[in-house]
Amino acid sequence: MSIQTASIQTSETPLGRDDLARLVARDIKPGSFVNLGIGQPTLVSNYLQPEQNITLHTENGMLGMGPEATGDQIDGDLINAGKIPVTELPGASYFHHADSFAIMRGGHLDICVLGAFQVSATGDLANWHTGAPDAIPAVGGAMDLATGAKDVFVMMTLLTRDGASKIVEACTYPLTGVGCVTRVYTDKAVFLTGPDGVTVRETFGCTLEELQALVPVPLTAAPAVEP
Amino acid sequence: MLNFIDTVGEAVAGIKDGSTVMIGGFGNAGQPFELIDALMDCGARELTVVNNNAGQGDQGLALLIKEGRVKKMICSFPRQSDSWHFDAKYKAGEIELELVPQGNLAERIRAAGAGIGGFFTPTGYGTMLAEGKETRILDGRGQVFETPIHADVALIKALKADGVGNLVYRKTARNFGPIMAAAAKHTVAQVSEIVPTGGLDPEVIVTPGIYVNSIVKVA
Numbered sequence: 001m002s003i004q005t006a007s008i009q010t011s012e013t014p015l016g017r018d019d020l021a022r023l024v025a026r027d028i029k030p031g032s033f034v035n036l037g038i039g040q041p042t043l044v045s046n047y048l049q050p051e052q053n054i055t056l057h058t059e060n061g062m063l064g065m066g067p068e069a070t071g072d073q074i075d076g077d078l079i080n081a082g083k084i085p086v087t088e089l090p091g092a093s094y095f096h097h098a099d100s101f102a103i104m105r106g107g108h109l110d111i112c113v114l115g116a117f118q119v120s121a122t123g124d125l126a127n128w129h130t131g132a133p134d135a136i137p138a139v140g141g142a143m144d145l146a147t148g149a150k151d152v153f154v155m156m157t158l159l160t161r162d163g164a165s166k167i168v169e170a171c172t173y174p175l176t177g178v179g180c181v182t183r184v185y186t187d188k189a190v191f192l193t194g195p196d197g198v199t200v201r202e203t204f205g206c207t208l209e210e211l212q213a214l215v216p217v218p219l220t221a222a223p224a225v226e227p
Numbered sequence: 228m229l230n231f232i233d234t235v236g237e238a239v240a241g242i243k244d245g246s247t248v249m250i251g252g253f254g255n256a257g258q259p260f261e262l263i264d265a266l267m268d269c270g271a272r273e274l275t276v277v278n279n280n281a282g283q284g285d286q287g288l289a290l291l292i293k294e295g296r297v298k299k300m301i302c303s304f305p306r307q308s309d310s311w312h313f314d315a316k317y318k319a320g321e322i323e324l325e326l327v328p329q330g331n332l333a334e335r336i337r338a339a340g341a342g343i344g345g346f347f348t349p350t351g352y353g354t355m356l357a358e359g360k361e362t363r364i365l366d367g368r369g370q371v372f373e374t375p376i377h378a379d380v381a382l383i384k385a386l387k388a389d390g391v392g393n394l395v396y397r398k399t400a401r402n403f404g405p406i407m408a409a410a411a412k413h414t415v416a417q418v419s420e421i422v423p424t425g426g427l428d429p430e431v432i433v434t435p436g437i438y439v440n441s442i443v444k445v446a
Contacts, residue, residue, distance in 0.1 A: 061401055075398065077257070077397045077398040078398040079255075088398070096403070105350060134318070135306075136317055138326070139329070147349040
């Protein structure tokens with residue numbers, strides 16, 4: 001076991017947000033069509049390389065979204081799903097909202113990257129509602145993204161502020177989608193999720209045993225098939 | 228029947244108490260602020276409003292909600308950092324909310340315009356937003372039955388109209404405009420420019436004029 005865990009620990013320290021975004025960006029296959037969720041996932045766009053030829057989708061109605069607009073580029077009619085002014089790249093296209101969600105719901109996007117409150121051992125996602133009685137619910141496109149993209153990557157810290165694992169046996173927060181998450185990128189490890197449970201691709205600043213002590217579902221090292 | 232109307236006030240004058248009104252826009256992009264202000268002035272009450280959000284800041288739809296003119300919101304994302312007027316009404320129990328996943332919102336609006344009586348979709352399956360709805364396993368996936376959203380009136384914003392009501396939009400301001408135009412019994416478009424018939428390339432028209440009833444130019 002110690003040999004195996006040493007082989008999957010790829011960093012001496014936990015990863016910061018930018019390092020994690022860089023890792024997600026590196027893992028996106030060239031030529032992919034990708035939707036980056038609001039918040040931490042948006043950081044991934046900073047690390048996509050031109051030679052990867054990634055096309056970004058924004059659900060308000062655009063493919064070929066460029067970087068955030070600055071100065072004279074700012075145009076109120078050209079915003080992303082987070083309502084931030086953005087730019088268009090050569091080859092960009094605009095379409096109405098039903099077409100934009102057909103791109104998502106029809107299975108045409110290769111990857112979406114989302115934040116999460118919790119992910120279950122079988123890939124259930126909870127990321128839209130805390131379920132608190134006084135909370136005003138707001139779902140946006142989260143459920144469409146979770147069920148529509150071919151691969152759903154989650155980016156989050158592994159632990160809550162109180163030290164509880166966000167990877168859980170079963171989600172206690174209201175679900176966004178059932179069995180939809182394929183990978184979870186956290187500061188302490190990359191997890192692969194599916195019907196057979198959770199495997200660990202790599203760890204950051206901890207061994208698999210140390211990670212297992214934090215996470216209440218059985219973990220095994222993933223077969224070394226990922227790059 | 229297409230009418231070119233001089234003022235936004237006349238354009239919304241027919242909206243009655245209790246109407247269902249679709250309002251275009253995602254954030255401020257494509258939001259027909261002038262038509263919403265006119266709706267405010269026309270006095271219609273007990274409205275059901277369909278929009279992606281539930282108003283931001285102290286303008287447009289947010290003011291309509293603040294003044295108690297909206298009985299029910301059908302939207303996907305009401306809670307924002309500046310949605311204080313909706314938040315207050317909701318917490319006071321003074322407004323109904325039908326929360327709809329954004330893709331279901333768009334597809335239900337599209338379905339209304341296309342004469343579709345309902346559809347099954349995986350979106351929302353197994354979540355609290357599917358509670359009480361018919362479900363089936365189709366193609367090996369759990370799916371939820373969703374129904375169309377019709378409206379009495381749509382208020383939308385486009386870039387240009389021609390003499391027969393064909394519309395083109397601008398960038399991401401297109402968003403809900405085309406589907407709302409088709410879903411409502413009466414569609415009012417505010418545009419920045421009206422060009423002569425033949426002045427828009429038929430290959431690039433997004434909303435054919437058949438879906439549009441009233442056009443008002445807003446500077």
